[in-house]
Amino acid sequence: MADVDHDEEPHLLEEDQFLQEVHSFSFWFEAIEGYLEDRPRGYVETLGEPTDSKTMSDADRDQLITTLCNYCVGESTALEASSGLVRMAPNNHSRIFLATQVADEARHLEVFLRRLEMLGVTNPEAEVEARAASGLVEFRKRLLDLVDQGDWEAAVFAQNVLLESMEDTVFKFHESVADTITQQMLEGVVADERRHLGFGENDLGRRLAHDPDGRSRLAAIRADLDPLVLASFDSVYRELGLSREDQPQLGKEYLATVERLGLTT
Ligand SMILES: [Fe+2]
Numbered sequence: 324m325a326d327v328d329h330d331e332e333p334h335l336l337e338e339d340q341f342l343q344e345v346h347s348f349s350f351w352f353e354a355i356e357g358y359l360e361d362r363p364r365g366y367v368e369t370l371g372e373p374t375d376s377k378t379m380s381d382a383d384r385d386q387l388i389t390t391l392c393n394y395c396v397g398e399s400t401a402l403e404a405s406s407g408l409v410r411m412a413p414n415n416h417s418r419i420f421l422a423t424q425v426a427d428e429a430r431h432l433e434v435f436l437r438r439l440e441m442l443g444v445t446n447p448e449a450e451v452e453a454r455a456a457s458g459l460v461e462f463r464k465r466l467l468d469l470v471d472q473g474d475w476e477a478a479v480f481a482q483n484v485l486l487e488s489m490e491d492t493v494f495k496f497h498e499s500v501a502d503t504i505t506q507q508m509l510e511g512v513v514a515d516e517r518r519h520l521g522f523g524e525n526d527l528g529r530r531l532a533h534d535p536d537g538r539s540r541l542a543a544i545r546a547d548l549d550p551l552v553l554a555s556f557d558s559v560y561r562e563l564g565l566s567r568e569d570q571p572q573l574g575k576e577y578l579a580t581v582e583r584l585g586l587t588t
Pocket residue numbers: 398401427428431512516
């Protein structure tokens with residue numbers, strides 16, 4: 324089996340190589356062992372509490388708490404949805420991959436909940452519920468409905484393409500402006516989200532290549548769900564202190580993926 328460079332974008336791998344390598348626990352172990360070994364809580368604890376975390380203003384701390392609460396909504400949604408997808412996966416390759424994704428999403432949730440505790444939140448569950456953006460809560464409901472309906476293609480699209488690519492964009496931006504601890508946590512999470520996105524694009528790409536009806540159906544679902552996720556991430560950018568004109572072009576990569584899949588309307 325050829326070795327895969329873990330820095331290589333999973334969605335750019337050839338189909339055979341993707342199936343053999345990415346849908347395997349050894350690929351997953353190699354990808355995650357670095358940050359699990361060095362960062363059991365998601366950041367390098369031996370560095371001690373960095374100055375930028377100690378000197379954060381109350382307003383910045385409060386905004387970060389709101390942002391992290393919304394990340395927890397996204398991660399708990401992906402955890403529930405990916406575990407539901409294991410049951411309806413069309414083959415064992417996909418089941419195995421999704422089992423690794425379930426573990427990843429649980430880990431992301433754990434890391435963000437821990438960060439909330441470090442920031443002084445005494446009841447993270449209640450705080451997440453209180454601060455969740457309405458668009459994201461609605462998206463969560465819609466995605467879990469697709470899973471409950473057993474609609475594999477639509478659920479994989481909503482989770483592994485739409486949610487993952489938006490998370491990837493926002494986390495990467497946040498990483499560039501975050502305090503050191505949050506930045507280290509986001510760095511580990513982003514690497515995982517890219518694997519999940521790779522799975523979604525690869526699976527749907529193969530299915531939709533010769534299925535124009537399937538493409539039209541997913542394009543309609545996409546048009547329905549896009550505004551919910553875009554509005555949620557707009558609000559995260561605002562919390563991070565960015566005005567609309569300063570916002571990075573949200574979802575550039577997402578739009579490129581959607582185009583590759585033929586889901587533009
Ligand atoms: Fe995640």
